[in-house]
Amino acid sequence: MSRLNQHLLTFAKVLASQAIVFAGFLLFYKLGGRLPLGVPMLLLLQGALAAIIGRLFGLWSFWMPIQLILPLATVYNEVVPGWAYAAAFVASALVFWNGTAEQVPFYMSNRRTFAALSGLLAETKATRAVDLGSGVSGVVTFLARKHPLSLIDGVETAPLLVAISKARVFIGRLANARILYRSLWDVDLGGYDLVYCFLSPVPMPRLYEKAKAEMRPGTLLVSNSFAVPGVAPERVISVDDARQTRLYLYRM
Ligand SMILES: C[S@@+](CC[C@H](N)C(=O)[O-])C[C@H]1O[C@@H](n2cnc3c(N)ncnc32)[C@H](O)[C@@H]1O
Known part of the structure; x- marks a missing residue:
């Protein structure tokens, strides 16, 4: 699946989970049901249920707080302070740096x-x-846990x-x-012994040159999804996942 399609699928899952809860509320009210909640609390409840459904759809937990406040922010958009948008912009700049x-x-x-990757680490005794x-x-945290030595x-x-990564390593001791x-x-x-990357097509030629110049003979460069143009990998591992991840292995 292309990256664009993945993003579209994510947004579709967000919208679908909100729509499912909304339809459920409509049905509930149509059948005469009532909840002793004001509109803001109802909107928060809608967001919370949508966040749970989103997780069941496989959305990353990052989406949960967004799902939670989405209905409230949509309905009360005039009361969302300007700094909230600025903060969201700064946060996304610090992530998508x-x-x-x-x-x-x-x-x-x-x-x-x-x-x-854990299997490869074991296989190569890296x-x-x-x-x-x-x-x-x-x-990093997964491999560090699985391979304490x-x-x-x-x-x-x-x-x-x-900052998030350092906190995870610290908390995970x-x-x-x-x-x-x-x-x-x-x-x-x-x-x-093993260098892993999941970048984009753009840096791959330069990265391969760097790996060739610096890595020791026999060690492995593993690229998720992006092959080095014009270089045959020693092996390609097809990961059994929804996006059919391919790992390209280059032996130095
Ligand atoms: C596609 S993400 C992969 C994240 C992680 N490796 C994984 O597989 O879950 C690529 C990451 O590379 C980082 N990145 C891009 N260029 C970089 C550079 N020159 N030095 C360090 N990190 C970089 C980006 O900020 C981003 O977090």
Whole structure:
């Protein structure tokens, strides 16, 4: 599924979950049911139920607070203060930091991909691995938990994502995980047995050149979804997930 379709599917799930709850309320009221709640509380209830349905549809938990306040903000849009929109804008800038300059947006690997990477770590007996552009550290924290004897690094430059990741590593007491607030272009890849990335087509040729120059012979570069143009991967792993993730493996 293309990225655009994935985004459209996400928005469709948000709208569908709100619509399902709304239709349920309409039916309930039509059948004579009444809830002892004022309009604002009803709107919050609508948002809360939609948030739960959204999760059942597979939406990421990030959407839950948005789903919760969506009906209230839509109905009372004139009372939402201006600073709330400014804050939302700043927060999204701190998350989607690399979308424009690096042409790498923020989206996340899923749990089946985590599991496939964990299998690769075991198979290659990698003791040091890095996720270049580690987002909210899903890969890093998963691998650090599964492989307590390996050192797992995450490299990220989006400030809010770095803060969230550092908090996750701290709260999870993951002594074998590190989050580096640094551009992936400034990281020496020579110390890693496995380098993982999930970026975009744009940086792949440059990243492959960097990996070739710095990584030791026999080590692995693993790219989620984006192949290096003109270079045959040693192997392609098809992850059994909804978006049919492909992992491209390049042996140095
Ligand atoms: C598609 S997301 C992948 C997140 C994570 N690796 C995962 O699989 O869940 C790509 C991430 O790379 C980060 N990124 C893009 N360019 C970067 C750079 N030059 N240095 C560090 N991180 C970068 C973005 O901020 C974004 O969080």
